[in-house]
Amino acid sequence: MKLHIDFPRLRRDLTELGAIGRTAEGGVSRPSFSEADMRARRWLLDRIAAAGLAARVDAAGNIFARLGGDGPAVMVGSHLDTVPNGGTLDGALGVLAGLECLRRIRELGLPLRHPLELVAFTDEEGRFGGFFGSYALTGALTPGDIPGIKDTQGERIVDVMARHGLDAMQAPSARRDPAEIRAYVELHIEQGPVLEANRVPIGLVEAIVGIHRIGVTFHGRADHAGTTPIPDRKDALLGAADLIRRGRDLVLAEGTPASRLTVGVVQVKPGVANIVPAEVFLTYELREVSAEMLRELAAESRALIAEVAEAAGLTASVETILDIPPVPLADAVKDAILAATKELGCAYMRLSAMAGHDAQVIGRVAPAGMIFVSSKDGRSHSPLEFTADDEIERGANVLLLTLHRLAADGGS
Numbered sequence: 001m002k003l004h005i006d007f008p009r010l011r012r013d014l015t016e017l018g019a020i021g022r023t024a025e026g027g028v029s030r031p032s033f034s035e036a037d038m039r040a041r042r043w044l045l046d047r048i049a050a051a052g053l054a055a056r057v058d059a060a061g062n063i064f065a066r067l068g069g070d071g072p073a074v075m076v077g078s079h080l081d082t083v084p085n086g087g088t089l090d091g092a093l094g095v096l097a098g099l100e101c102l103r104r105i106r107e108l109g110l111p112l113r114h115p116l117e118l119v120a121f122t123d124e125e126g127r128f129g130g131f132f133g134s135y136a137l138t139g140a141l142t143p144g145d146i147p148g149i150k151d152t153q154g155e156r157i158v159d160v161m162a163r164h165g166l167d168a169m170q171a172p173s174a175r176r177d178p179a180e181i182r183a184y185v186e187l188h189i190e191q192g193p194v195l196e197a198n199r200v201p202i203g204l205v206e207a208i209v210g211i212h213r214i215g216v217t218f219h220g221r222a223d224h225a226g227t228t229p230i231p232d233r234k235d236a237l238l239g240a241a242d243l244i245r246r247g248r249d250l251v252l253a254e255g256t257p258a259s260r261l262t263v264g265v266v267q268v269k270p271g272v273a274n275i276v277p278a279e280v281f282l283t284y285e286l287r288e289v290s291a292e293m294l295r296e297l298a299a300e301s302r303a304l305i306a307e308v309a310e311a312a313g314l315t316a317s318v319e320t321i322l323d324i325p326p327v328p329l330a331d332a333v334k335d336a337i338l339a340a341t342k343e344l345g346c347a348y349m350r351l352s353a354m355a356g357h358d359a360q361v362i363g364r365v366a367p368a369g370m371i372f373v374s375s376k377d378g379r380s381h382s383p384l385e386f387t388a389d390d391e392i393e394r395g396a397n398v399l400l401l402t403l404h405r406l407a408a409d410g411g412s
């Protein structure tokens with residue numbers, strides 16, 4: 001009989017974790033270092049201990065469990081945090097399926113040539129900008145950045161972590177030598193419609209989309225809404241509206257079908273009905289799987305920002321919030337996933353990941369791979385996120401065979 005996970009046990013874990021931070025709409029809210037996230041962390045530490053594995057929490061708050069001895073590890077994981085009112089599988093699936101794989105391999109006593117290591121990364125979803133844990137692990141987090149890292153309410157990560165007894169300034173010491181990471185594998189829901197539309201259960205991820213997120217502030221002038229004639233105004237919101245519309249046109253005209261632009265945050269100051277908007281901050285986020293196209297769209301967008309500001313009599317300032325190049329995934333990991341898929345006899349297709357994942361951060365320093373299972377109607381970051389149990393089970397079994405290949409017979 002083939003190696004397989006204990007699905008009822010994984011299902012129980014998913015249900016228990018899905019109850020932590022549950023919302024009235026049936027989703028979950030576990031922003032990083034919220035009370036719900038802290039409960040989820042404690043719960044995971046308990047589950048790791050119950051599996052007879054040793055847990056460790058690093059200076060960035062990343063949680064680890066290790067099986068096997070010394071040497072470069074085959075890592076598996078994802079994240080426990082969620083967007084506000086998100087789904088129960090985004091992140092949780094990768095962590096809990098990874099835990100189940102370690103548990104299964106341990107209880108079967110399968111010999112390992114390389115250790116296996118489970119990881120649950122801190123703040124993948126971005127309360128504090130995203131990827132705090134994987135940046136720290138890969139050495140991409142510099143001490144100078146940390147005091148300025150805040151959530152959208154202006155709460156500093158330094159203060160939030162301190163409330164939980166963690167010193168954010170120590171997070172860069174969570175860095176691991178990339179040579180310690182033999183491979184990293186992440187099982188995740190697709191969060192898009194491609195697998196479902198093609199009626200294929202498993203996605204073999206070829207590359208992960210790059211993200212270029214900037215914060216744009218238009219500076220105008222506060223004036224009386226009644227006494228200031230329209231042509232005399234410096235209305236910061238007008239510049240923002242122009243950018244949102246023309247940015248979309250730019251990306252549709254110049255980009256590829258994989259290009260995305262999203263303006264998800266707009267803050268108007270002073271935000272009063274009878275005052276002309278003096279200042280508007282917005283986030284402007286580009287995604288692309290081609291590094292060259294992403295660079296091009298970013299450059300053209302900056303030119304557009306200058307142009308719309310000038311046309312509206314405003315000044316504009318731009319700060320880079322997130323700049324993650326697209327990451328092609330490693331052949332060695334993709335080959336292991338492919339072999340696992342074939343061993344299980346399930347259909348698969350190759351596709352790109354259009355959402356950000358810790359795998360793209362790890363993939364910059366070590367061989368990384370991703371396995372997708374389908375998302376019903378492509379829904380995610382929503383309480384409507386859903387993947388059928390048999391698909392979750394199949395994905396977790398592909399993960400198990402992949403990890404076993406990489407850790408047990410992975411060659412030299």
Ligand SMILES: [Zn+2]
Nearest residue numbers: 090091124188
């Ligand atoms: Zn995720």
